[in-house]
Amino acid sequence: MKFRVERDVLADAVAWAARSLPVRPSVPVLAGLLIDASDEGLVLSTFDYETSARATLTAQVSDEGRALVSGRLLADICRSLPNKPVEMVLDGSRVSLTCGSARFSLQTMPVEDYPSLPDMPAATGTVASDVFAHAVAQAVTAAGRDDMLPVLTGVRIEIDGSTISLLATDRFRLSHRELDWSPRSPDESAAALVPARVLGDTAKSLTAGGEVTIALATTGSGEGIIGFEGQAPGGTRRTTTRLLDGEFPKVRSLFPAEHQTTALVDKAALIESVKRVALVAERNTAVQLAFSDGVLTLDAGSGDEAQASESIEATVTGEDITTGFNPQFLLDGLSAIDQPVVELAFTQASKPVVLSGSVADGERDTSFRYLLMPRRLLS
Incomplete structure (x- = not known):
């Protein structure tokens, strides 16, 4: 194996493929990054039996061949190389890497022990990469992080014709994001539960190209695989992951059909106010929100402890209401909303609030909604 490649193209591809390497691999070869050089160019791949990553790039290949080297070490080396062409040669059981006057010699691992990567399913459709990355970032705010409840660490992707819905919940909050896409067939319909961390990382890493291809293969019993493919400098990026x-x-029925009280508040002012007032909130206690004539009053702290209070303007429609929320969960939801004005919609104080962006004329933006359970207030 022998090839030459541009430093930036190689460093970008290696970093992308190595980001999904397991921290503590069950077998040593899974810490490896597979380099496959052929007439068609270079393919770099990683796989941990759950998630696979595969980057293709153009290179001047003199001798075909394959080598398996430590992925993290190669990523660290490529990141620090001078901006000159890189030459890699497989010599016996070692790979030598030369860039300018810098030379490295890396030990290889047995290629024959490396598992074969899963095939990419047939394409289900395409979506604009920047829109998809932003939508996923909004949806994963509510995904669970408790591995004891694995179903809640996923994002449910529901495909219905030209609409994709992303749903996530950790039992205390719920996010719902809808976006348009171009399905392969107009009556496309499917659902999948994708690990939130993998989905978030993948969507963010595929924004270099104009669009992302989504490929979904489900057997109906949960045993399935989803793949994402996008363009990047020098070639394509493809990742697959097993479904949960x-x-x-x-959860869709949790969004109430009507509301008793709605409040329109400047998002930036509310975020700053919650951050200030929450400084005195003990761990796991709520920040109180009291809505009345044109004013939202925030309170935190109780009894002999430190207390804080602040009032900001709000356009309140309906009955006065006082409720309380986990301040970090509230900030997560507010930060995920794009519009400068947010709408908080309530049915009653003991029921969840629905946060959404408010567009012109007080109309709510229904493409992203964030539902948050109230916390019991300390009297």
Whole structure:
């Protein structure tokens, strides 16, 4: 194996493929990055039996061949190389890497022990890469992080014709994001539960190209695979991940059809106010929000402890209401909303609030909604 490649193209591809390497691999070869040089160019791949990453790039290949080297070490080396062409040669059981006057010699691992990567399913459709990355970033705000409840660490992707819905919940909050896309067939319909961390990382890493291809293969019993493919400098990026097993809770019905009280508040002012008032909130206690004539009053702290209070303008419609929320969960939801004005919609104080962006004339933007359970207030 022998090839020459541009430093920036190689460093970008290696960093991309190595980001999904396991921290503590079950077998040593899974810490490796597979380099496959052929007439068609270079393919760099990683796989941990759950998630695979595969980057193709153009290179001047003199001798075909394959080598397996430590992925993290190669990524660190490529990141620090001078801006000159890189030459890599497989010599016996070692790979030598030369860039300018810098030379490295890396030990290889047995290629024959490396698992073969899963095939990419047939394409289901395409979506604009920047829109998809932003939508996923909004949706994953509510995804669970408790591995004891694996179903809640996923994002449910529901495909219905030309609309994709992303749903995530950790039992205390729920996010719902809808976006348009171009399905392969107009009556495309499917659902999948994708690990939130993998989905978030992948969507963010595929924004270099104009669009992302989504490929979904489900057997109906949860045993399935989803793939994402996008363009990047020097070639394509492709990743697949196994779907999560289990039944995602039926959460759409939690969004109420009507509301008793709605409030329109400047998002930036509310975020700053919550941050200030929450400084005195003990761990796991709520920040109180009291809505009345044109004013939202925030309070935190109780009894003999430190206390804080602040009032900001709000356009309140309906009955006065006082409720309380986990301040960090509230900030997460507010930060995920794009519009400068947010709408908080309530049915009653003990029921969840629905946060959404407000567009012109007080109309709510329904493409992203964030539902948050209230916290019991300390009297």
